[in-house]
Amino acid sequence: xxxxxxxxxxxxxxxxxxxxxxxxxxxxxxxxxxxxxxxxxxxxxxxxxxxxxxxxxxxxxxxxxxxxxxxxxxxxxxxxxxxxxxxxxxxxxxxxxxxxxxxxxxxxxxxxxxxxxxxxxxxxxxxxxxxxxxxxxxxxxxxxxxxxxxxxxxxxxxxxxxxxxx
Amino acid sequence: xxxxxxxxxxxxxxxxxxxxxxxxxxxxxxxxxxxxxxxxxxxxxxxxxxxxxxxxxxxxxxxxxxxxxxxxxxxxxxxxxxxxxxxxxxxxxxxxxxxxxxxxxxxxxxxxxxxxxxxxxxxxxxxxxxxxxxxxxxxxxxxxxxxxxxxxxxxxxxxxxxxxxx
DNA sequence: CTATCATGTAACATAATAAGTTACATAAAA
DNA sequence: TTTTATGTAACTTATTATGTTACATGATAG
Numbered sequence: 572x573x574x575x576x577x578x579x580x581x582x583x584x585x586x587x588x589x590x591x592x593x594x595x596x597x598x599x600x601x602x603x604x605x606x607x608x609x610x611x612x613x614x615x616x617x618x619x620x621x622x623x624x625x626x627x628x629x630x631x632x633x634x635x636x637x638x639x640x641x642x643x644x645x646x647x648x649x650x651x652x653x654x655x656x657x658x659x660x661x662x663x664x665x666x667x668x669x670x671x672x673x674x675x676x677x678x679x680x681x682x683x684x685x686x687x688x689x690x691x692x693x694x695x696x697x698x699x700x701x702x703x704x705x706x707x708x709x710x711x712x713x714x715x716x717x718x719x720x721x722x723x724x725x726x727x728x729x730x731x732x733x734x735x736x737x
Numbered sequence: 738x739x740x741x742x743x744x745x746x747x748x749x750x751x752x753x754x755x756x757x758x759x760x761x762x763x764x765x766x767x768x769x770x771x772x773x774x775x776x777x778x779x780x781x782x783x784x785x786x787x788x789x790x791x792x793x794x795x796x797x798x799x800x801x802x803x804x805x806x807x808x809x810x811x812x813x814x815x816x817x818x819x820x821x822x823x824x825x826x827x828x829x830x831x832x833x834x835x836x837x838x839x840x841x842x843x844x845x846x847x848x849x850x851x852x853x854x855x856x857x858x859x860x861x862x863x864x865x866x867x868x869x870x871x872x873x874x875x876x877x878x879x880x881x882x883x884x885x886x887x888x889x890x891x892x893x894x895x896x897x898x899x900x901x902x903x
Numbered sequence: 904c905t906a907t908c909a910t911g912t913a914a915c916a917t918a919a920t921a922a923g924t925t926a927c928a929t930a931a932a933a
Numbered sequence: 934t935t936t937t938a939t940g941t942a943a944c945t946t947a948t949t950a951t952g953t954t955a956c957a958t959g960a961t962a963g
Contacts, residue, residue: 585838585948586921593852607938616844618923623939640931643938666921667836670950672751678782685883686759693870697863704859717851751919752950773909784952789910806960809909832950836921 588625588663591615593656595626597714599635600651605644625663632662651711660705668701669694754791754829757781759822761792763880765801766817771810794828817877826871834867835860 595611608619608626615622626645629635634654637645671694677684761777774785781788792811795801800820803811837860843850 585833586836587838588921589837590849590852590856593856594846594849597848597852609938614846619939620924620941621922623941624922627940637939638931639929639938639940641933641937643931645939667751670752670833670836671755672753680760680780681886682763682880682883683756683760685879685886686756686763689874689879689882690756690759693867693874697867700866701859701863708855708859713851713855714848716855717848720847720851754950775909785910786912786953787951789912790951793911803910804960805909805911805958807908807962809960811910
């Protein structure tokens, strides 16, 4: 995989696992045949090993399956209607959402304690709100959003990575 | 500053600027004399230069002031009632709140576009909600929370770093 | 005036983590 | 048996807040 970073000098740092996984799930749903990590890596502009690592959690939750050998690759075990963003997030190991520190060890200072309580309350509620939204948002819904973006003539075609690329 | 990290093996990575700054503002309000970066560093268990760096934004926004020389240090320019968490956050340069990627460059894939739109919508709204809460939460309110944590006998004393330490 | 104390800031080192990469083992199909 | 694919450990890279050192500037005490 030759110097992707030189070509696309993205920010390239933050956690890209969630959007990458959603992206892949939808493409998997639009393919009849299994998708190899190699092919997925090209879609996501990343290394096949990163793909396997990222999807491992979903495999362990039986949301998807990977088969070895000729004709192998990744495929869905559930319809996208039955996969919410909450479940994807859980399958990824519920990685942190906030950059802000989850607050350090209490060290006896009551000012620190009051500050932490105030911040925790806001951030916890925001997290709960996000997860609630995730619970009610299926990958199928995002797939429908994608289809609405298609020109009418392609509305019922297989996908987008086959032609417009990426 | 000898090996603080060995003593407190915190996670020590995430953005601690917001809670540290709030912590400091309240302590500044409880002191008659200016607080030196050295003293603040001991409160926050960090290096004085980190303190100066973190507070620089607040100084530039005229929320606080720093004086050099003997008897110098940091002091408030506004009552805590007039400083909301939103303003502190702004003075810190509005650092990112989310770990999740702000989404990469669009590369033409409509699936990616739909995924990004869906995620952006949720995360943006959550961010707006947090900032709205920050707007209506003053540092003075957190200071009152702190005072409510004090034992009754100390309810009107100066602070906490003078005795219980940290 | 000068010695001391304090901030201001550049420059570099450290730590944590997702991402990127290499290497090799395992399994399935041709 | 060869080829294709995943599974995974181990290592490297990139990014960013933090930690640290060094030095310049300014203010006060004597």
